[in-house]
Amino acid sequence: MLHIYCPHCAEYRVETEFHAAGQAHIARPLDPEACSDQEWGEYLFFRKNPRGLHHELWVHAAGCRKFFNMTRDTQSYEIKEVYKVGEKPSVVDSPAQQKAMSMETVSEETVSGENMSGAQS
Amino acid sequence: MSDLNTMTAAESAATKAAVMDQLPSSEIEGQSPLHHADLLSLATQGPSTGGIHFREHKLLGHLTLRCNAENADQLAAVERVLGVGLPIQPLTSNESGDYSIRWLSPDEWLILVPGLEAFEIETKFRDEMPGHYSLVNSSGGSTVLELSGENVVELLQKATPIDLHLKAFPVGKVVSTLFAKSTTTMRRTGEQRFELVVRRSFSDYIWLWIQDASLEYGLVIEA
Ligand SMILES: [Zn+2]
Secondary structure (H helix, E strand, O other): OOOOEOOOOOEEEEEHHHHEEEEEOOOOOOHHHHOOHHHHHHHHHHOOOOOEEEEEEEEEEOOOEEEEEEEEEEEOOOEEEEEOOOOOOOOOOOOOHHHHHHHHHHHHHHHOOOOOHHHOO | OOOOOOHHHHHHOOOOOOOOOOOOOOOOOOOOOOOOOOHHHHHHHOOOOEEEEEEEOOOOEEEEOOOOOHHHHHHHHHHHHHHHOOOOEEEEEEEOOOOEEHHHHOEEEEEEHHHHHHHHHHHHHHHHHOOOEEEEOOOHHHHEEEEEEOHHHHHOOOOOOOOOOOOOOOOOOOEEEEEEEEEEEEEEEEOOOOOOOOOOOHHHHHHHHHHHHHHOOEEEEOO
């Protein structure tokens, strides 16, 4: 059972009062009409599934019913921080890790794509 | 949070929301969610000693207010209408006479007033409140149950994961939480006295649950 700090109620509550609502910081495209099918599909359906640090949206469902963000380690379940919607996380992957993550994404994409140079740069 | 709508009180009065007196006329008897339990008979015929005392504060006026806690004009208007200000600190409540206000979330409060005054107070709010806000009369949607007695904390501990120690849960504190697989807004009104706001549709279930859970302490019904 996780013990989660609600930034709105300003106290710890048990996990059963909360619901996880998926990946945080998903920006809706400013001009949906101008999106390609791929851009729109990625916005709607594709989510990160990292092993390690993850920024998630949670809702205090049985309490104040407000949403907030959480930085959580998906491997150890350790909650690094909670912060309100609209705020930036202070715990983020180091630039090296971020680069490694984005390299992974690029090479995954290029398996089915044509341009192999992207994975090597 | 910023106010998109910065109407003055006079301007909002001109675009008045429809306010309806929800009380039935005098020929129809208002029935609380626990009407069928006939608490009055249980109070007169049931045991008079026990570790748990139970009472329904029925047919109160429940008003849900959503507004901006940083808007001084709105806070002042609430105080003009109710004679008591909104509790701004999380998990707190304010009380004055028959009126009580529970903090529900950073921009939402539950105001309890005597049932017969709900319409009048709602109307006053429409006249006084400036800016962008919402006030909903949700009286029919929930009821208030009061639990007290020397075993009340032990009883509640069976129902909720909240820490009920006086240090963690002082008199006046309000929490919305899980309660016996249902949910409630629970407020401590005394060292051994709590008020639960419960959903109408769950009130019978909670009433049955309380009877079962209080078997070992003895249940005294008050009416
Ligand atoms: Zn909360």
